[in-house]
Amino acid sequence: xxxxALPLLWLPLAGAAATEEPTREPGSPGEPPPGxxxxxxxWHEVEAPYLVALWILVASLAxxxxxxxxxxxxxxxxxxxxxxxxxxxxxxxxxxxxxxEYQLEPGTFFLFLLPPIVLDSGYFMPSRLFFDNLxxxxxxxxxxxxxxxxxxxAALWGLQQAGLVAPRVQASLLDFLLFGSLISAVDxxxxxxxxxxxxxxxxxxxxxxxxxxxxxAVTVVLYKVCNSFVEMGSxxxxxxxxxxxxxxxxxxxxxxxxxxLVFAFLLALTTRFTKRVRxxxxxxxxxxxxxxxxxxxxxSLSAILAVTMCGLGCKKYVEANISHKSRTAVKYTMxxxxxxxxxxxxxxxxxxxxxxxxxxxxSGLVLGTLFFILFFRALGVVLQTWVLxxxxxxxxxxIDQVVMSYGGLRGAVAFALVILLDKTKVPAKDYFVATTIxxxxxxxxxxGLTIKPLVKWLKVKRSEHHKPTLNQExxxxxFDHILAAVEDVVGHHGYHYWRDRWEQFDKKYLSQLxxxxxxxxxxxxxxxxxxxxxxRDAISFVDQGGHILSSxxxxxxxxxxxNSMAETSVTNLLRESGSGACLDLQVxxxxxxxxxREDAVMHHLLCGGLYKPRRRGALRCAQAxxxxxxxxxxxxxSYPGRVVREIWQSTCPRKPPRxxxxxCRQAGTKASHPxxxxxxHPVPKPQL
Numbered sequence: 001x002x003x004x005a006l007p008l009l010w011l012p013l014a015g016a017a018a019t020e021e022p023t024r025e026p027g028s029p030g031e032p033p034p035g036x037x038x039x040x041x042x043w044h045e046v047e048a049p050y051l052v053a054l055w056i057l058v059a060s061l062a063x064x065x066x067x068x069x070x071x072x073x074x075x076x077x078x079x080x081x082x083x084x085x086x087x088x089x090x091x092x093x094x095x096x097x098x099x100x101e102y103q104l105e106p107g108t109f110f111l112f113l114l115p116p117i118v119l120d121s122g123y124f125m126p127s128r129l130f131f132d133n134l135x136x137x138x139x140x141x142x143x144x145x146x147x148x149x150x151x152x153x154a155a156l157w158g159l160q161q162a163g164l165v166a167p168r169v170q171a172s173l174l175d176f177l178l179f180g181s182l183i184s185a186v187d188x189x190x191x192x193x194x195x196x197x198x199x200x201x202x203x204x205x206x207x208x209x210x211x212x213x214x215x216x217a218v219t220v221v222l223y224k225v226c227n228s229f230v231e232m233g234s235x236x237x238x239x240x241x242x243x244x245x246x247x248x249x250x251x252x253x254x255x256x257x258x259x260x261l262v263f264a265f266l267l268a269l270t271t272r273f274t275k276r277v278r279x280x281x282x283x284x285x286x287x288x289x290x291x292x293x294x295x296x297x298x299x300s301l302s303a304i305l306a307v308t309m310c311g312l313g314c315k316k317y318v319e320a321n322i323s324h325k326s327r328t329a330v331k332y333t334m335x336x337x338x339x340x341x342x343x344x345x346x347x348x349x350x351x352x353x354x355x356x357x358x359x360x361x362x363s364g365l366v367l368g369t370l371f372f373i374l375f376f377r378a379l380g381v382v383l384q385t386w387v388l389x390x391x392x393x394x395x396x397x398x399i400d401q402v403v404m405s406y407g408g409l410r411g412a413v414a415f416a417l418v419i420l421l422d423k424t425k426v427p428a429k430d431y432f433v434a435t436t437i438x439x440x441x442x443x444x445x446x447x448g449l450t451i452k453p454l455v456k457w458l459k460v461k462r463s464e465h466h467k468p469t470l471n472q473e474x475x476x477x478x479f480d481h482i483l484a485a486v487e488d489v490v491g492h493h494g495y496h497y498w499r500d501r502w503e504q505f506d507k508k509y510l511s512q513l514x515x516x517x518x519x520x521x522x523x524x525x526x527x528x529x530x531x532x533x534x535x536r537d538a539i540s541f542v543d544q545g546g547h548i549l550s551s552x553x554x555x556x557x558x559x560x561x562x563n564s565m566a567e568t569s570v571t572n573l574l575r576e577s578g579s580g581a582c583l584d585l586q587v588x589x590x591x592x593x594x595x596x597r598e599d600a601v602m603h604h605l606l607c608g609g610l611y612k613p614r615r616r617g618a619l620r621c622a623q624a625x626x627x628x629x630x631x632x633x634x635x636x637x638s639y640p641g642r643v644v645r646e647i648w649q650s651t652c653p654r655k656p657p658r659x660x661x662x663x664c665r666q667a668g669t670k671a672s673h674p675x676x677x678x679x680x681h682p683v684p685k686p687q688l
Contacts, residue, residue: 059343077448079193079346083441086350093351100355104348106416110303113341114413115293117189118304120338121213122311123289124331129206130312131499136388136396137210140404144211144380145185145218151376153180156368165364171428174230179432181222182418183373183439187411188212188304189345190440194409194448201461204400208407216304216413217253221245223417224300231425256302260309263292267310268317268514275516281326282333285318317511320519345412349440352415359434369435370442378405399458406451409443410436 043050059082066081067073073081093101130137157176159165171179191212195205225245229237267288274281289310296306319327352358381404389395396404418436423429455462468476484500487493 055344056340059340059347062347063339063343075449075452077194077197077444077452079190079342080445080448082343082346083350083444086347087353088350089347090351090354094354100351100357102348102351103355104345104352104412104415104419106420109345109412109416110297111294113345114189114304115290115307116334116337116341117192118213118293118307119286119289119311120334121188121192121209122308123315123334125308125312126202126206127312127315129202130210133203133207133210136207136392137214139384139388140207140211140381141214142218144384145215146222147380148184148373148376149181149218149222150177151180151380152184152369152372153177155372155376156180156365159364159368164368166362169362169365169428169431171426171431172230172234174226174234175426175428178223178226178230178421178426179418179435181219181226182414183369183410183436185215185219185410185413186212186408187413188216189342189413190409190411190444190448191407193342193346194444194451195407198452198455199463200403200455201463203394204403204460205463207396208404213304213308214253217256217302218249219413219417220302221249221252224248227421227425231422252300252302253305255299256296256305257309259296259299259301260292260306260311261313263288263295263306264310264313265514267314268321271318271321272514272516274322278323278326281322282329285314285322285330286333289314317514320515346444349412349415353437353441358419358430359437360430361434362431365431366435366438369439373408373410373439374405377408381405399460402458403451403455403460406447406454409447410440411444412440415440 062082062085063078066078090100090102153173153176156165156179157171157173160169160171160176186208188209191209195208225248229241232241267284270284270288271281274284289307292310293303293307296303322330381401385396385401385404414436418429418432421429421432426432480496480500483496487497
């Protein structure tokens with residue numbers, strides 16, 4: 001495939017081709033040998049990579065120009081502007097070359113443009129939110145896609161039988177079902193491009209976007225099955241073929257997920273041993289994720305589902321194994337590739353629509369398709385949501401259903417699939433191509449332009465871009481343990497029970513296998529929160545123009561803001577200076593040696609915030625205090641651990657165990673003897 005480029009680049013090539021005359025080969029009989037050339041134009045040798053580089057440059061410059069006006073980008077989605085720019089460029093190319101050039105080829109789209117977008121979405125997808133709504137996502141992705149495909153195809157066939165479609169559209173029921181299978185799937189690229197600018201709440205976004213990712217398996221199966229039936233002919237289809245079609249749905253979906261999880265395991269295991277070769281860590285992430293996509297595509301499985309599960313499964317372990325610089329490189333490289341691919345896709349969609357030789361128009365088919373995809377999408381969402389609300393703790397209200405119905409966008413996946421149709425087997429291919437282009441443009445441009453005012457008018461809850469506080473995280477984990485304990489007590493193995501089982505299995509086996517020991521030891525949640533809070537305080541202190549004093553005499557000069565110094569350098573500096581000690585700026589760490597400083601700070605932290613140390617460690621702590629001058633008195637903060645420790649000491653006068661925090665599960669299992677559950681020592685009977 002030839003990549004798209006600037007139309008002006010084509011002009012000298014067209015002129016050169018028009019004036020080109022047949023020349024003889026150098027060294028042919030009757031010709032003298034050529035002399036030394038000072039300059040030689042060798043465009044044919046660098047044509048393909050040069051056009052690719054220019055096309056990416058044009059896409060990047062287009063994004064820069066669009067964002068120069070904040071008012072324009074706030075009203076019009078970027079995807080709409082890119083499609084309009086593609087239409088303009090396609091018209092210029094058609095006027096100059098007298099033929100359409102630079103089309104969106106299915107092979108280039110599926111093998112090169114789609115993988116970085118899906119990998120970015122799967123790798124940075126909030127796993128907790130995704131699995132909390134997995135039931136709703138699977139329902140909309142599987143049942144909803146099947147409903148939309150069959151109802152749309154059958155309705156279009158009925159429209160043809162009623163005479164509302166032109167007789168020149170020669171299509172059977174299987175042809176319309178094939179068209180319904182490719183036009184009914186929600187496109188992940190279009191949903192991601194539009195919904196990220198609308199900023200709806202996280203639950204609504206994850207349901208619609210998760211549906212667009214997971215319905216790929218259903219779309220691939222329906223498309224291949226219907227296409228095979230069309231090639232076989234309706235008279236030759238047997239009952240076993242229908243059973244094979246149903247079985248292929250499970251094979252394609254589960255097989256794609258299995259391929260992604262296998263490569264996620266390999267990626268996490270490989271990054272465990274890259275401590276001495278940090279430079280190849282980002283390369284391994286992209287290489288193995290792309291290998292998962294190609295492997296699934298090679299085996300005719302769901303490649304989108306494979307790379308999604310690969311990103312979801314490996315992120316936790318990969319982020320713990322690789323360095324901070326590698327995490328930054330992976331993040332920005334992945335975002336850059338996804339943004340460039342998305343830009344190129346929408347521009348090529350606009351250019352491809354200009355080629356009128358590949359499509360034919362029929363108003364009845366186009367209008368009927370637009371009406372049916374909107375109607376059956378809304379009806380399916382209402383029916384499925386009514387069923388799901390019978391089991392959801394937080395039901396989806398009517399406003400959410402309106403946004404989900406209106407947010408079923410179609411995009412480049414449908415266009416690439418309709419281009420792959422064989423015109424000899426499907427005579428109405430040109431009409432299907434024109435209808436698909438109209439549907440894609442209508443959903444991306446019209447619905448993309450109106451969905452933001454619709455969200456504001458309906459007062460849909462918007463997403464809040466802030467990290468949860470320590471209090472929110474504490475309550476979230478507390479409720480998780482309470483719900484898991486309640487399910488365990490009543491004997492109901494529900495979602496919270498199995499999630500708790502998975503966390504125990506992950507902590508006991510997977511984390512120890514896929515994480516290096518140093519990364520696994522620092523995975524303790526209390527230490528992790530404490531470390532992040534200290535880093536945040538230190539960076540805030542630098543933002544305010546202060547300086548940092550450590551025991552090693554390290555000093556950062558006063559500066560007006562953090563903009564004058566890279567954030568990574570501040571973070572690395574704090575990490576290096578506080579890798580083994582407390583980074584709390586309110587603690588005065590004027591001790592003599594590094595080992596004594598670490599012991600003293602650790603002792604103060606454990607005594608003040610977590611639990612009371614054992615008596616056998618008192619001598620060692622005393623030695624640490626004796627070797628260091630007494631710290632200055634500071635104001636002690638109130639920690640949840642201190643409250644628990646005081647309650648425990650007031651309840652049990654004897655020496656407590658090392659860690660005096662009882663989980664809800666342990667409390668629930670001893671519900672039959674509550675007094676013995678909270679008092680491990682026998683209680684003397686009262687004297688009569």
